[in-house]
Amino acid sequence: MNAASSSTWMWYASRATGVVALLLLTAVALLGLMVSRQARLADLPRFAVTGLHRNLSLLAVAFLLLHVLTAVADGYVTIALDSAVIPFTSRYERLWLGIGAVGLDLFLAVIITSLLRGHLGRRAWYAVHLLSYASWPIAFAHSVGSSGDMQSGWMLLLAVACAAALAAGITWRVRAAARDLPRAQRVHALMAELHARKPRAGAQ
Amino acid sequence: MTIPNEATFPVASPGSSVRPPASGVPRLLPRTPDGKPGRVPQDLAAHQGTHGSLPYRGGAGRLIGELQAAGLTGRGGAAFPAHRKLQAVFDAARVTGRQPVVVANGAESEPASDKDATLLWLAPHLVLDGLQLAAEAVGAGRAVLYARAASQGRRQGPLDSLNEALARRRDARLDRVPVRVVQAPPRFLAGQETALISHLDGGPAIPAFIPPRPAERGLGNAPTLISNVETLAHMALVARHGPDWFRAIGTRPEPGSMLCTVRRGDGAPRIIEVAIGAPLSVLLARSSSPVLIGGYHGTWVPASLATPLTLDNASLARAGARVGSGIVITLPPDRCGLIETAQVVRYLALESAGQCGPCLNGLPRIAAAMAQIASGRPRRGVRADVERWAGLVTGRGACHHPDGTARLVRSALTVFADEADLHERGRCSASRHAAPFLPVPQATARIEADWR
Numbered sequence: 127m128n129a130a131s132s133s134t135w136m137w138y139a140s141r142a143t144g145v146v147a148l149l150l151l152t153a154v155a156l157l158g159l160m161v162s163r164q165a166r167l168a169d170l171p172r173f174a175v176t177g178l179h180r181n182l183s184l185l186a187v188a189f190l191l192l193h194v195l196t197a198v199a200d201g202y203v204t205i206a207l208d209s210a211v212i213p214f215t216s217r218y219e220r221l222w223l224g225i226g227a228v229g230l231d232l233f234l235a236v237i238i239t240s241l242l243r244g245h246l247g248r249r250a251w252y253a254v255h256l257l258s259y260a261s262w263p264i265a266f267a268h269s270v271g272s273s274g275d276m277q278s279g280w281m282l283l284l285a286v287a288c289a290a291a292l293a294a295g296i297t298w299r300v301r302a303a304a305r306d307l308p309r310a311q312r313v314h315a316l317m318a319e320l321h322a323r324k325p326r327a328g329a330q
Numbered sequence: 331m332t333i334p335n336e337a338t339f340p341v342a343s344p345g346s347s348v349r350p351p352a353s354g355v356p357r358l359l360p361r362t363p364d365g366k367p368g369r370v371p372q373d374l375a376a377h378q379g380t381h382g383s384l385p386y387r388g389g390a391g392r393l394i395g396e397l398q399a400a401g402l403t404g405r406g407g408a409a410f411p412a413h414r415k416l417q418a419v420f421d422a423a424r425v426t427g428r429q430p431v432v433v434a435n436g437a438e439s440e441p442a443s444d445k446d447a448t449l450l451w452l453a454p455h456l457v458l459d460g461l462q463l464a465a466e467a468v469g470a471g472r473a474v475l476y477a478r479a480a481s482q483g484r485r486q487g488p489l490d491s492l493n494e495a496l497a498r499r500r501d502a503r504l505d506r507v508p509v510r511v512v513q514a515p516p517r518f519l520a521g522q523e524t525a526l527i528s529h530l531d532g533g534p535a536i537p538a539f540i541p542p543r544p545a546e547r548g549l550g551n552a553p554t555l556i557s558n559v560e561t562l563a564h565m566a567l568v569a570r571h572g573p574d575w576f577r578a579i580g581t582r583p584e585p586g587s588m589l590c591t592v593r594r595g596d597g598a599p600r601i602i603e604v605a606i607g608a609p610l611s612v613l614l615a616r617s618s619s620p621v622l623i624g625g626y627h628g629t630w631v632p633a634s635l636a637t638p639l640t641l642d643n644a645s646l647a648r649a650g651a652r653v654g655s656g657i658v659i660t661l662p663p664d665r666c667g668l669i670e671t672a673q674v675v676r677y678l679a680l681e682s683a684g685q686c687g688p689c690l691n692g693l694p695r696i697a698a699a700m701a702q703i704a705s706g707r708p709r710r711g712v713r714a715d716v717e718r719w720a721g722l723v724t725g726r727g728a729c730h731h732p733d734g735t736a737r738l739v740r741s742a743l744t745v746f747a748d749e750a751d752l753h754e755r756g757r758c759s760a761s762r763h764a765a766p767f768l769p770v771p772q773a774t775a776r777i778e779a780d781w782r
């Protein structure tokens with residue numbers, strides 16, 4: 127693929143939205159890790175972190191859809207719309223676009239179940255939500271594999287930085303979970319900590 | 331008072347020649363021959379002598395319409411229409427093809443309450459009749475009686491006496507579905523619906539996220555009806571005497587009577603059955619002290635506001651309170667409402683299941699701040715902090731524990747505002763700081779096994 131020779135703006139738009147979507151999805155995944163460990167971001171209250179995770183994910187999906195639609199609409203290469211969602215059916219770049227379609231499907235599953243969260247059991251929602259761990263590497267592979275530019279230079283650096291950030295985030299999440307107190311002891315620990323800080327507190 | 335006619339109640343069974351009793355109170359608790367509330371447990375013979383035999387309806391669904399006509403609401407706290415709950419379970423059973431389960435909720439996990447234990451002690455057969463009738467109405471194949479362990483002052487724990495009552499009923503071949511008695515762990519949340527399901531399924535008594543609702547997928551995934559034991563006892567009376575008899579007392583939206591736990595001084599509470607809509611003043615001490623209505627998830631109300639109210643949700647709403655499970659506590663004049671509330675809030679925080687962020691992080695903070703306000707010379711701005719935190723935790727848990735705790739705390743800061751000013755100057759108006767007045771269990775959960 128030599129996209130640089132293309133003169134259509136849509137081709138560029140497609141690639142730009144693709145890169146933004148990858149960045150956004152990285153941010154969304156990092157925020158998701160924080161939400162699951164109830165971590166705080168700067169001075170934001172926890173529910174604001176949750177809100178950011180949710181809203182950025184919707185933005186990311188908007189960019190993903192733009193990315194797909196502009197790629198399909200662009201006439202330079204022919205990509206059928208259905209091959210954007212049905213994996214490995216594209217005649218052009220079958221492998222890398224197929225991987226991208228798998229990623230898109232997984233993201234859509236995560237988003238749709240989250241929008242329907244009120245109607246699903248928590249367990250079912252969470253099981254689907256964990257698919258995001260699979261979807262990110264797939265999206266990453268699609269990005270690097272199908273783009274000539276991301277295989278070198280600052281674009282490659284950007285991609286590697288995203289992967290490194292996510293790897294660090296996952297490591298932190300696993301460690302934090304291992305440090306977790308058993309549920310039955312959490313409140314006691316916190317009460318003890320609060321009382322130690324303010325020796326005057328205590329009704330008797 | 332209307333006497334039910336044959337057309338409405340086709341299944342008149344032998345022994346139901348007993349005439350409907352006067353519709354006044356007490357209805358649930360036994361009466362002495364002169365009509366006064368009795369204090370002696372009713373055995374099966376006495377029960378049948380008073381109430382007649384068990385009027386099975388002869389098929390699923392039939393009682394539901396009568397409950398709707400009676401307008402019976404749940405007595406476990408939420409005052410949800412009983413017939414709608416039964417209908418939901420009945421419908422879920424049809425849709426899923428699974429046979430439902432019925433649970434009598436007698437956990438009474440609220441430490442200030444004693445009405446369910448009293449009912450189970452004095453009139454166990456009325457509750458067990460209700461359990462069988464509810465099981466028949468939703469088409470259940472089995473039932474569970476979930477009750478707390480022995481309470482003080484009774485010679486025999488309710489579990490022993492309940493098992494004995496069940497044995498008598500087995501001998502008499504009364505029960506159509508088997509009943510299993512299960513002891514509720516001594517946790518504040520043990521009576522919450524999803525915590526109850528989790529415990530009965532062999533897990534810890536901690537609330538779960540809904541959906542699924544227990545009515546659709548509860549015990550072992552079967553549609554599950556969870557009713558307070560008092561609600562079931564009322565069902566047994568509606569089935570016998572009919573909706574009109576039931577509606578003869580109470581208010582139009584909230585008919586019938588209810589059991590109240592009344593505390594007006596140190597010592598054991600009094601369990602009083604009153605018509606809903608009765609003047610609240612009959613349950614209050616003659617003092618100008620504030621009143622806690624609805625228990626530890628309830629609301630403090632100043633005496634001046636409380637005295638003219640009646641005991642029903644429409645009236646109590648004017649003071650921001652709710653009937654709840656019928657707990658009415660007058661603070662003795664020699665106690666400090668802030669100290670009492672701080673001790674309760676500390677207990678409530680320690681009883682958090684610790685699984686939702688806002689509850690786990692918020693309640694201990696609120697409790698520590700309340701302790702500071704209670705102990706005198708609080709840091710400036712603590713009251714504003716508590717107000718803010720109370721707002722932040724409300725509605726943000728899997729269950730209503732944070733909401734109820736926030737409600738109690740906010741009402742205390744409003745009603746005891748003058749007292750809090752005093753505390754800021756290092757003084758307290760209470761003359762006694764001895765043992766706490768409001769009952770607060772000292773044993774809190776420290777390991778997972780304490781939740782089972």
Ligand code: HEM
Pocket residue numbers: 151154155156157158159161162163176179180183184233234236237240241243255256258259299
């Ligand atoms: C495609 C978009 C999304 C991605 C890639 C994503 C990714 C993630 C990841 C990686 C986690 C951490 C899971 C864990 O290890 O526990 C997470 C958690 C979470 N996400 Fe998302 N998410 C997306 C969309 C959403 C949306 C739309 C919502 C809105 C409801 C949402 C709500 C949550 C919540 C509440 C958690 C915390 C789960 C917990 O209780 O542990 N996510 N997300």
Ligand SMILES: Cc1cc2nc3c(=O)[nH]c(=O)nc-3n(C[C@H](O)[C@H](O)[C@H](O)COP(=O)(O)O)c2cc1C
Pocket residue numbers: 403404405406407408409410415435436437438439440518519520521522523524556557558559561562729730731
């Ligand atoms: C924190 C919490 C504790 C509860 N504890 C009890 C209880 O001890 N007993 C009870 O009958 N209901 C309790 N409930 C209410 C139950 O969840 C449920 O609504 C009730 O048992 C239904 O019965 P009813 O419809 O007959 O009132 C509690 C609810 C909450 C939120």
Ligand code: SF4
Pocket residue numbers: 519536537538681682683684685686687689690726727728729730731732
């Ligand atoms: S809100 Fe609190 S008590 Fe309720 S389930 Fe969550 S952590 Fe447990």
